[in-house]
Amino acid sequence: MLLVAVSLSAAACGGGDKKESGATDTTVPAGDTTTTTVAGSGDPLTAGDNGAGGQAGGTASPSSPAPGAPGATTTTAKPANTTSTTRTAAPGRYTNRRTGTSSGLGGDRSLDGEGTLTVDAPKGNEQHSVTDFVGDTIEQTLRHRPGGIDLLHLKQTTSGVTYEFRPSPPALFAPDPATVGATWSWHMTSTDGGLTIDASFKVLRNETVTIGGEAVPTAVVEGDFRFSGAFTGTSKRTLWGSDRYRLIVRQDEATDLGFAKSQSRSVLVSTKPA
Numbered sequence: 001m002l003l004v005a006v007s008l009s010a011a012a013c014g015g016g017d018k019k020e021s022g023a024t025d026t027t028v029p030a031g032d033t034t035t036t037t038v039a040g041s042g043d044p045l046t047a048g049d050n051g052a053g054g055q056a057g058g059t060a061s062p063s064s065p066a067p068g069a070p071g072a073t074t075t076t077a078k079p080a081n082t083t084s085t086t087r088t089a090a091p092g093r094y095t096n097r098r099t100g101t102s103s104g105l106g107g108d109r110s111l112d113g114e115g116t117l118t119v120d121a122p123k124g125n126e127q128h129s130v131t132d133f134v135g136d137t138i139e140q141t142l143r144h145r146p147g148g149i150d151l152l153h154l155k156q157t158t159s160g161v162t163y164e165f166r167p168s169p170p171a172l173f174a175p176d177p178a179t180v181g182a183t184w185s186w187h188m189t190s191t192d193g194g195l196t197i198d199a200s201f202k203v204l205r206n207e208t209v210t211i212g213g214e215a216v217p218t219a220v221v222e223g224d225f226r227f228s229g230a231f232t233g234t235s236k237r238t239l240w241g242s243d244r245y246r247l248i249v250r251q252d253e254a255t256d257l258g259f260a261k262s263q264s265r266s267v268l269v270s271t272k273p274a
Helices: 009-013
Strands: 033-037 073-076 092-104 113-119 126-133 136-145 148-158 161-165 171-175 183-189 195-211 214-229 233-242 247-256 260-268
Touching (some): 092 126, 171 183, 195 233, 214 247
Antiparallel strands (some): 126 136, 148 171, 183 195, 247 260
């Protein structure tokens, strides 16, 4: 499924030493790691119709740098009875409705409004997408493979400031299938070396949510993020991911960067692209 990897929306409130939008930096930091532990034998994420149009999915996880970085290691334990799939999200434009608030050096502001998720047609086993909320954008490229989805590239621009990640090896975005009790984690550094993120994830339960009048089976994933470098802070995310549509249909977020805080909920208006 497509899951928004890391959102630093609270950073829009100001502070931090960040790279200017449009700048390019091909420096690849060393030492990114990904660890996956699939625990328990809980119910798998609802496998389903290829209702979206075809590619792998799972449950959440972002990432950073590029192949060949010294010291990069990956450990992956695949769940029993892993099924190989090559499904992706249906290409097109989706609408997200967000509610929430942020506060910080720039003052308090509402995060209420609509945003777009634009999903490109897959190229081989890779798929690119862009989430845009009034100029704050998250761009990512996922690679689908048997047993999981990897994050190849992540770039976020907030208030004209950009952070970019090209993990090496690629970070695990989600195991596939994602079973209740599955856990994984990763460590990544931005391409300019300025920001490091440590994240851990766990599949909490399976839950059906209503999206645009449709009952959608999901896996509920909790993610904990810790930031260091240009700024320090934490973010807790709960994500409802649909295996059928390979999309995050709901995301709750609470971020505390010290100088800025935000709390929001984003819900997909429909599982069908415009």
